[in-house]
Amino acid sequence: MKIGIAGLGLIGGSLALALRERHEVTGYDNDERARAAAKADGIRIATGLDELLPADAVLVATPIAAIVPALEQLATRSDGAVLLDTGSLKRAVADYAARAPAGARIVGGHPMAGTTSAGFSAADPSLFRGRAFLLVPTARSDDRAMAVAGAIAREVGATVTVCSAEVHDRAMARLVAGPLAAAAALAVAGAQAEPLLAAAGPGFRDSTRLADTPADLATELLFGIGADTAAAIGSIIEGLTQLRDAVERGDREYARSFLQAARSVRSELS
């Protein structure tokens, strides 16, 4: 296939590296350094977004706020190309698709693979291997579009799961935005561990790793699905309150059953 990739950061760069062996891949990024880094790694570079067309598919891997503008620009002249974005929020893409030109083919995509590293320099062709790649059909997704999107996801080594934009965003609030908020709250509370903060072990480091997410991306993730995020944070506060109350009243049985429930959820992760 002829595949264009808009945005050559961690995700777009990794897709380019994973797909270039078997496809004719061309990339573009607004940032000159990203273009230069990708070019130095052998990725063919276009001189503008429009030049990614004509193609069989264009993967839109820009920052979240730029996804719908990029889709809008591409959709008017996509001529059958499947437009597949890779952002972590899907309702805005579904909303745009509903008002996109009738001939456009648009599929929402979300590879579940890492968020705190950034840039082409962190790109890795094996980034998606064994990960989930969520696909969200939109009002502009036909069978062929879904088949092309699914083929690309599987080719980079991911497992495809299809869901609605609503189910996707509600789940992401629990799996991404909530953990991000908790990591930030843990890190801020961790400052009270001084002078022993630097002695923190791997548990604290892992628990707060998401607090390293670049501030712009982190803010988008929290506010992009505001109502879902607020509800997800509310659920976490509720669980913590139950545990704190159990500790205060010395109720080990309650805490133990809560901890067991948590452990059983985790065992479903595989």
Add this chain to the structure above:
Amino acid sequence: MKIGIAGLGLIGGSLALALRERHEVTGYDNDERARAAAKADGIRIATGLDELLPADAVLVATPIAAIVPALEQLATRSDGAVLLDTGSLKRAVADYAARAPAGARIVGGHPMAGTTSAGFSAADPSLFRGRAFLLVPTARSDDRAMAVAGAIAREVGATVTVCSAEVHDRAMARLVAGPLAAAAALAVAGAQAEPLLAAAGPGFRDSTRLADTPADLATELLFGIGADTAAAIGSIIEGLTQLRDAVERGDREYARSFLQAARSVRSELS
């Protein structure tokens, strides 16, 4: 040195493997399988706790609840041996030391290295390399006892930090108990991500890893320093509440400054 090790789980087993090349190491565990596994790996095994003496040092790496009883048993006949425990809570050890026989030498120790794996089968001589090893002087710690404890900690590759039991336990509430409670609350809230729970990416997996801590150990960690733990969980709830309120009122600036503060705490970790 002649070194006894009481408890051959993850920590005691790793200490035995790390120290046996340069010292005469003898281990003991109440559990027959642990003894057999350590023996199969070439660790010399005693027939009882008392048989670890005489020694230059005895490392007490039992489950938390068994530490003070083991110290009590050893202290009456330790004859100058340095008794160094490795539990993650230090106030109980300091309290015991204050009433221990006058001739006993007791130092509180806490290597900051992993908690969710367990058992001798997970033991690894490099477990402590590059990690902090906190040492807490007690009413029964003299200079030689601190020197012996420090030498052992450095020999397994760790960096020594000395602090009081109070500073230690307050910090651990923030670095261990709080993150554990948050991981459990995140996992329970994560169940609401169904049917996409299995699609969780590395962020959610890392954030909830501590929820895999065996329930007995997790309960000890939460209740062993109850007041500190309740305060630490309270700080996390406070941070989450601030973030949720910011999301609800659309206050990106507030959220961004909170996220920046979190990121700067994390940058102090290494």
